[in-house]
Amino acid sequence: MTETTITSHFAAGPSNTPVLEVDDLHVEFRTPYGVVQAVNGISYEVSQGETLAILGESGSGKSVNVQAVMGILDTPPGFVTGGSIRFHGNDMLSMTAEQQRLVRGPGMAMIFQDALSALNPVFTVGHQIAEMYTAHVGTSRKEAKARAIELMERVRIPAARDRVNDYPHQFSGGMRQRVMIAMALALGPEILIADEPTTALDVTVQAQIMELLSDLQSETGMGLILITHDLGVVNEVADRVVVMYAGKIVESGTIDEVFTSPTHPYTNGLMASVPHAESKGVRLHPISGQPPNLAAIPPGCAFHPRCPHARFDAAAQDDRDCRVDVPTLREFGLGRASACHYSEELHRA
Numbered sequence: 122m123t124e125t126t127i128t129s130h131f132a133a134g135p136s137n138t139p140v141l142e143v144d145d146l147h148v149e150f151r152t153p154y155g156v157v158q159a160v161n162g163i164s165y166e167v168s169q170g171e172t173l174a175i176l177g178e179s180g181s182g183k184s185v186n187v188q189a190v191m192g193i194l195d196t197p198p199g200f201v202t203g204g205s206i207r208f209h210g211n212d213m214l215s216m217t218a219e220q221q222r223l224v225r226g227p228g229m230a231m232i233f234q235d236a237l238s239a240l241n242p243v244f245t246v247g248h249q250i251a252e253m254y255t256a257h258v259g260t261s262r263k264e265a266k267a268r269a270i271e272l273m274e275r276v277r278i279p280a281a282r283d284r285v286n287d288y289p290h291q292f293s294g295g296m297r298q299r300v301m302i303a304m305a306l307a308l309g310p311e312i313l314i315a316d317e318p319t320t321a322l323d324v325t326v327q328a329q330i331m332e333l334l335s336d337l338q339s340e341t342g343m344g345l346i347l348i349t350h351d352l353g354v355v356n357e358v359a360d361r362v363v364v365m366y367a368g369k370i371v372e373s374g375t376i377d378e379v380f381t382s383p384t385h386p387y388t389n390g391l392m393a394s395v396p397h398a399e400s401k402g403v404r405l406h407p408i409s410g411q412p413p414n415l416a417a418i419p420p421g422c423a424f425h426p427r428c429p430h431a432r433f434d435a436a437a438q439d440d441r442d443c444r445v446d447v448p449t450l451r452e453f454g455l456g457r458a459s460a461c462h463y464s465e466e467l468h469r470a
Contacts, residue, residue, distance in 0.1 A: 138168070139166035139167060139168050140167060140168060140169055140208065140209060140311050140312055140344050141166065141167040141190070141206075141207070141208055141229070141312050141344065141346075142166050142205075142206075142207040142210075143163065143164055143165050143166070143186075143190060143204070143205075143206055143207075144164045144204055144205045144206075144207070145162050145163075145164055145203060145204040145205070146160055146162065146163050146164070146186065146189060146190075146201070146203070146204035146205075146206065147160060147161060147162055147201065147202045147203035147204055148160035148182075148185050148186070148189050148194065148199060148200070148201050148202065148368075149199070149200055149202050150198045150199050150200075151197060151198050151200065152198055152416075154416065155416040155417075156416065157415045157416045158368055158415050158416070158418060159182050159185040159199070159368055159415055160182045160185055160186050160189065160368045161182075161367070161368035161369045161418075162203070162204070162369065163182075163186060163363075163365070163368075163369060163370045164204075164370070165363055165370070165373070167312060167344040167345075167346055168344060169311065169342055169343070169344055170338065170342045170343070170344065171344050171345070171360050171361070172338065172344075172345040172346075172347060172358055172359045172360045172361075173344070173345070173346050173347070173359065173360070173361050173362070173363065174346075174347045174348075174349065174355040174358075174359035174361070174362045174363075174376070175187075175346065175347070175348050175349075175362075175363050175365060176349065176350065176352070176355060176362055176363070176364045176365065176391065177350065177364060177365035177366055178350060178366075178412050179350070179412070180412045180415065181365040181366055181367065181368065181412065182365050182367075182368040182369075182415075183316075183348045183365055184234070184316055184317075184348060185199070186365075187231065187314045187316060187346060187348060189201050189206070190206050190213075190229070190314070191225060191229060191231050191314065192213060192218075192221040192222075192224075192225065193225075193231075201214060208224055208228055208229065208312075223257075226253060226257050226307070226308040226310065227257070227308040227309060227310060227311075228310060228311055228312065229310055229311070229312040229313075229314065230304075230305035230306070230307075230308070230310035230312075230313055230314070231305060231313075231314040231315075231316065232298070232301050232302055232305050232313070232314070232315045232316065232318050233301060233316055234316045234317040234318075234320055235320070235321075236289075236294065236297035236298045236300065236301045237289060237290075237294070237297055239301060240289040240297060240300065240301070241289075242288065242289055242290060243288075244288075245285065245286050245287060245288055246269075246273075246284070246285065246287060246288070246289060246292070246300045247266055247269045247270070247273075247285030247286055247287075249300075249304060250268075250269035250272055250273070250300065250303050250304050250307060251265035251266050251268065251269040252265075253265075253304060253307035253308060254268055254269075254307060254308075257308055258308070266285065268307070269285060269303070270282050270285050272303040272304075272306060272307060273285060273299075273300070273303055275303065275306070275337075276299040276300075276302050276303045276306070276333060276337075277299065277333060278296055278299050278300070278303075294321060294322055294326070295322055295326035295329065295330065298318060298319075298322065298326075298330055299330070299333070301318075302318075302330075302333065302334070302337070306337065306341075309341065309343075310343055311343055311344060312343060312344045312345075312346065313334075313338075313343050313344070313345050313346070314345075314346045314348070315334060315345065315346065315347050315348065316348045317348055317349055317350075318330055318331075318334070318347075318349075319331065319349070319351065319354060327351075327354065331354055331357065331358055334358070335358055345358075347359060352380075352391065352392070352395050353395070355376065356376065356380060359376045360375065360376060361373070361374065361375055361376065361456075362374065362375075362376050362379050362380075364379070364385065364387065364388050364391070366387050366412070366423060366424055367412065367413050367415065367418050367423035367424070368415060368418075369423070369450075369460065370450055370458075370460065371385045371387050371388065371424070371450075371459070371460045371461070372384060372385040372387070372388045372457075372458065372459045372460070372461075373450075373457065373458045373459075374453075374454075374456055374457035374458070375456060375457075378454075378456075378457055379457075380392065382468060383467070384453055384457070384459040384461065384464040384465075384467050384468045385424075385459045385460065385461045385464065385467070386424065386428045386429065386430045386431075386461060386467065387408070387424050387427075387428070389467065390406075390407075390408040390427075391408070393405070393406040394406060394407050394408060408427055409427055410426055410427040411427075413426070419444075420444065420445060420447075421442065421443050421444040421445045421446055421447060422443045422444075422446075422447065422448050422460075422461070422462070425443040425444055428443065430461075430463060430467065431443040431444075432462075432463070441462040441463075443462065446462065448460045448461055448462050451464070453465075453468070
């Protein structure tokens with residue numbers, strides 16, 4: 122399968138259907154100390170022009186999920202053990218490594234969490250951006266460099282023509298992140314995955330990066346998957362949100378619904394831990410305890426050791442013991458879902 126055929130075939134999908142569909146995805150890491158269940162059966166879709174935010178604490182499986190989607194999971198020790206990943210209806214897990222490589226770039230691209238680590242320190246940023254064209258399209262070096270300059274200007278890097286021959290360490294954190302965005306956009310992806318794109322950046326630069334992504338999305342119509350734990354960033358840009366805990370989705374819905382009336386105790390805890398301007402000086406309410414060890418996930422509801430609403434034995438209703446019974450992700454209104462035995466009560470509260 123050549124690059125030309127695979128690109129044109131994938132671009133043919135109708136705009137009213139999801140571009141990316143992840144269904145019942147399972148990922149595990151096989152280590153000398155046991156099997157780590159990093160992703161435990163998650164499903165979601167992303168359509169053209171849509172922004173999906175994936176929320177959760179560190180260790181919830183957010184980044185592992187998108188690494189599996191991109192086909193860049195380190196194997197071993199990581200293995201996709203179940204589910205499907207479909208891009209315009211084509212199952213990427215059944216593709217060869219070469220076919221997956223041809224999807225990456227023109228189909229899906231990723232902005233990594235730490236730009237300084239992701240960029241090669243021994244090559245200029247212009248060389249690394251231009252390589253997207255020489256490797257995938259076969260463009261000449263001269264033309265690829267000219268396109269690299271255009272992309273640097275597009276992501277608003279000042280004096281791009283002068284800075285194209287600079288090395289990553291010569292850029293600030295915000296400018297390096299713009300270089301990463303330029304590389305991701307080089308081949309016009311339909312889905313852009315941004316994994317913690319504003320980590321370690323100050324508030325002003327964070328706002329600039331998110332504004333840039335929003336503008337580029339409006340310009341190109343690409344779908345955006347935003348991986349973050351920053352609820353403020355999510356509230357500004359996302360259309361829909363899924364909340365992950367212990368490798369599972371515990372709540373999903375539109376950004377307005379989830380933020381204003383969460384139906385899972387974990388989501389509620391995340392919202393309560395965020396400072397608000399109107400509550401200056403008021404003590405925040407952090408979620409007690411720590412996320413579970415994914416090599417030894419608690420039985421029943423994985424969140425029950427930290428949950429203020431957990432019910433056991435006599436306190437449980439209809440035999441729904443949070444220590445024993447695993448809650449399923451149930452639909453809760455149009456486009457909403459929650460994995461809590463007592464979602465209805467939380468919603469009414």
